[in-house]
Amino acid sequence: MKESASVACDSLEGVKSFRKELWFNTPSRRAFVNITPQVEECLTESGIHEGLALVNAMHITASVFINDNETGLHQDYEKWLETLAPHHPVSQYLHNRTGEDNADAHLKRQVMGREVVVAVTEGKLDFGPWEQIFYGEFDGRRKKRVLVKIIGD
């Protein structure tokens, strides 16, 4: 996982904005990665105190979502998503006739969502007691990105 250069853009009059890409290359096809610390670092770097933080998967077979940092639950998600949108047989999906085998990943990502928007208050991610941000990978084993965009003051 490496991070690309980030850009904090300080306008004279109006809105501050910040952008950074987070990179992932999960060794397994499916994985859940807690990215809360990286998003917090982005926020600190941005210098933004009040605003909104958008965190989204830049790839359409992956997800960014907020839920619990509990391993058992992540295994429950894995099993449940496989029931809702099974990987096998790959021939059941028309999308896989393009030569891909990841149609199920496009479906799973819709259940888990592409993005989260998090309030920024007094320079912190404005979270409830158990909220953590996860990258959900459903077709890994290659380099993929998450975008962090923060706007505010």
Added chain:
Amino acid sequence: MKESASVACDSLEGVKSFRKELWFNTPSRRAFVNITPQVEECLTESGIHEGLALVNAMHITASVFINDNETGLHQDYEKWLETLAPHHPVSQYLHNRTGEDNADAHLKRQVMGREVVVAVTEGKLDFGPWEQIFYGEFDGRRKKRVLVKIIGD
């Protein structure tokens, strides 16, 4: 249901922001509560005319979503979510080995979503004809919160 103190933050030059928590304690495990009037009150209180309003569950077994204010539909959601992610048997979920019995609530909330972002136009929630904001509770009978964060001008 009580509301915590709200904060409207008026910066000299840039972005206005507003924050308020809405509190819930539903008597049943699962419930849908129309929170549109409270969010409208927040918007009025904020004094913001153009911008974006984020409304999100601060707990990871609850949801904020936009749909129809129709009782039959809410019962359809309840039945449908129970089919997709049944509460019983609680032993089917690894998460429940932690002593919880709410793994299904973490799954249901992913289907219904954590948050909505609503456009603010001319000081109003910029809604289509039937849009209403709901708090979706999937593990109630205790105090839980929704965050309203509005930014703009």
Added chain:
Amino acid sequence: MKESASVACDSLEGVKSFRKELWFNTPSRRAFVNITPQVEECLTESGIHEGLALVNAMHITASVFINDNETGLHQDYEKWLETLAPHHPVSQYLHNRTGEDNADAHLKRQVMGREVVVAVTEGKLDFGPWEQIFYGEFDGRRKKRVLVKIIGD
């Protein structure tokens, strides 16, 4: 498909905002329409360079989502959503006792989502390599709207 008048609002000091409605009238009950070009036109018209673009269905039986512009995948979505929330028999849903036959559309839209929030960077939609914005219609054959709201600088 026609577009209503758009409004770009240039505040002296703070946040720029832009609003436009996109109109749809799909000939079939269900359809997926690529609306990326229209959203890009909105962004150009807005003159906003850094910020966030919200694109949301204004109707509660439709969706706006980001995924792949691949026909086979769209057929997979159609079939999959019909498995998760079948249209027939319409009598299985309490909502349809109101005289409607679109309860399934309210369910399908929750899986696919109401809205997307897209980062705006250097005057462009800040997309990964395959991201495209789609209008997902689940109860068409009548005029319906999508809202584009952009805020920033």
